[in-house]
Amino acid sequence: MNxxxxxxxxxxxxxxxxxxxxSRAANLxxxxxxxxxxxxxxxxxxxxxxxxALPDYIPALAAADPEPFAIAVVTTDGRTVSVGDTQAPFVIxxxxxxxxxxxxxxxxxxxxxRDRVGLEPTGEAYNSINVIEENPLRTVNPLVNAGAxxxxxxxxxxxxxxxxxxxxxxxxxxxxxxLHMDDSIYESVRKTGLRNRSVAxxxxxxxxLYGEPEAVRDLYNRQSSVQLDxxxxxxxxxxxxxxxxxPVSGERLLSPEDVTAVLSLMTxxxxxxxxxxxxxxxxxxxxxxxxxxxxxxxxGVLAVAAFSPRLDEKGNSVxxxxxxxxxxxxxxxxxxGPVPGDP
Ligand code: GLN
Numbered sequence: 001m002n003x004x005x006x007x008x009x010x011x012x013x014x015x016x017x018x019x020x021x022x023s024r025a026a027n028l029x030x031x032x033x034x035x036x037x038x039x040x041x042x043x044x045x046x047x048x049x050x051x052x053a054l055p056d057y058i059p060a061l062a063a064a065d066p067e068p069f070a071i072a073v074v075t076t077d078g079r080t081v082s083v084g085d086t087q088a089p090f091v092i093x094x095x096x097x098x099x100x101x102x103x104x105x106x107x108x109x110x111x112x113x114r115d116r117v118g119l120e121p122t123g124e125a126y127n128s129i130n131v132i133e134e135n136p137l138r139t140v141n142p143l144v145n146a147g148a149x150x151x152x153x154x155x156x157x158x159x160x161x162x163x164x165x166x167x168x169x170x171x172x173x174x175x176x177x178x179l180h181m182d183d184s185i186y187e188s189v190r191k192t193g194l195r196n197r198s199v200a201x202x203x204x205x206x207x208x209l210y211g212e213p214e215a216v217r218d219l220y221n222r223q224s225s226v227q228l229d230x231x232x233x234x235x236x237x238x239x240x241x242x243x244x245x246x247p248v249s250g251e252r253l254l255s256p257e258d259v260t261a262v263l264s265l266m267t268x269x270x271x272x273x274x275x276x277x278x279x280x281x282x283x284x285x286x287x288x289x290x291x292x293x294x295x296x297x298x299x300g301v302l303a304v305a306a307f308s309p310r311l312d313e314k315g316n317s318v319x320x321x322x323x324x325x326x327x328x329x330x331x332x333x334x335x336x337g338p339v340p341g342d343p
Contacts, residue, residue, distance in 0.1 A: 026331040027301055028073060028081060039071050039083040042326045052310030052318035055290045057195075060188035061091070061309070064292075069308040070230035071323045074238035076300060078247040082231050090307050091185045092226045092233070093289030094126060094148070094315075096171070098262050098270065099236060100223060101142040103170045104154045105258045113261070116154065116210065117147045121268040121275055126315060127195050129202065138208040143269040143287065146199050149220045153211035160215045164222055171226055174236040176248045179226050185291075186225035193221060230293065230307045237295040237303025240285075263297060267335075274314040282325045283334025294320040298333040 028035040047069055055061045068090075072082035105113055113119075118137040122128065127145045132138050139150040157163030172179045200213035200220075209216055228236075239246045240262060244254030254262070266285035271278040278286060286296035292309035294317055304327055306320035328334050329341050 026333065028075060028079070028331070032079075032081065035073070035081045036083060038330065039073065039081060039327075042323050042330075043069060043071055043083045045326070046319045046322045049319055049322065050310065052312050054309055055311060055315065058185070058188055058192060058290070060185045061290065064090075064309050066309045068292075069306075069319050069323075071304065071306045071327075072229075072231040072234040073302050073304045073327070074231070074234045074241075074247065075302045076238065076242040076247055078238075080231060080234070082234075084230075085307075086230055088307065089182070089227045089229055090293055090309070091182050091224065091289070091291035092171075092228055092293060093224045093291040094143070094145075095233060095287045095289035095291070095293050095295055096223045096226060097143045097148045097151070098240075098266050098287050099171060099174055100148065100155065100167065101151050101265060102240075102254055102258065102262045103167065104142075104151050105261055106254055107156045108154060110258065110261050112154065113142060113151065116208075117142050117150050119265065119268070123273050123276075126272045127199065129195075129198065132199065132202055132206075138203055138206045141265060141269050143265055144272070145196060145220075146203055149196070149200050149216050150203060150209055152219050152223060153209055153216040155219075160211070160219055163219055167219070167223055168226070170253075171223075171236065173249070173251065173253060174239050174246065175228060175232040176235050176246060177228075177232055179228055179232070181222055181225045182227040183225075185227075186221060189221045189225060190218070193217065196220065224289075228293075230305050233293050233295050233307070234303050234305035237297050237305060240297045241299055241301060241303045243300070259299075263299060266297065271316055272314055274312075274316055278321075279336070281339060282321075282328045283336045283339055284324070284328055285335075286324065288316040288320070290315050292317045292320065294324060296324045296328070298328075298331075299335070301333060 068085035068088040070084035203209035306323040308319035
């Protein structure tokens with residue numbers, strides 16, 4: 001039998017699949033002005049949307065200016081494009097959680113996080129106490145408050161101060177800039193976080209917190225209070241988009257396998273009880289924070305962050321969700337295939 005026609009059809013098939021895979025992952029327009037115009041049109045479209053509310057359980061966030069709105073993209077080759085209030089600082093809050101999980105995976109391996117925290121999504125609010133009571137693992141996953149406290153308690157360090165320094169250094173390397181904590185938000189969170197205090201104590205009672213509850217809660221509050229801007233948040237995501245190499249410094253921070261683990265967590269639980277609709281509408285691993293920031297990752301292509309303080313009832317920024325959804329639709333970034341156009 002002549003094998004060549006077969007070889008040719010295999011070759012043609014591979015070429016077709018490659019072309020399809022490449023065309024799935026579009027990218028920003030190569031021209032900077034055009035890319036900026038694209039982001040600016042998205043920014044303008046949602047600027048008038050003032051729905052949602054500031055989080056009322058953290059007084060310093062409840063008193064924030066609700067108006068800022070920024071969008072920033074960092075590509076895997078380190079290109080940056082941003083529009084809107086890009087200088088407006090905000091606090092990272094829960095958008096820190098996947099990055100802390102990444103550090104623990106790097107330090108202790110994927111199995112530690114799997115066994116000592118868990119991987120399953122909850123379909124419940126991020127601060128749910130029911131979930132702890134009902135889930136046999138208690139901690140559930142690293143992106144809800146319970147699992148995030150267990151995760152941060154696993155960061156290596158001789159004492160909480162050393163753990164904090166390691167964490168801040170890690171975020172700074174991801175962001176490509178020295179980050180610091182917003183002291184007034186930290187104070188506000190510290191004084192008012194009664195629910196998180198209960199979460200920490202409850203986990204400890206089940207032996208699922210790996211440190212002294214008040215010290216762990218303090219470390220968690222510190223990580224939540226890290227201040228940054230939209231471009232810096234996008235830059236943190238870009239290391240995940242780039243297979244673990246920080247695209248500007250060129251430093252390898254994570255192995256590709258560890259990145260996959262973090263992105264899978266973000267896909268399942270990054271938007272809490274909104275994760276299913278987010279996967280459906282946007283198709284990208286993402287993480288939100290009640291500071292108003294969201295970061296989403298298109299693996300191999302780019303990371304996008306958006307920031308605006310008003311939140312929906314699930315604690316996710318209204319405008320940031322709309323902006324990222326629109327970008328994903330327009331560039332066809334979604335992992336699962338095409339998503340329909342703008343909402
Ligand atoms: N520090 C906040 C809390 O624990 C973070 C929550 C969030 O951003 N979703 O309540």
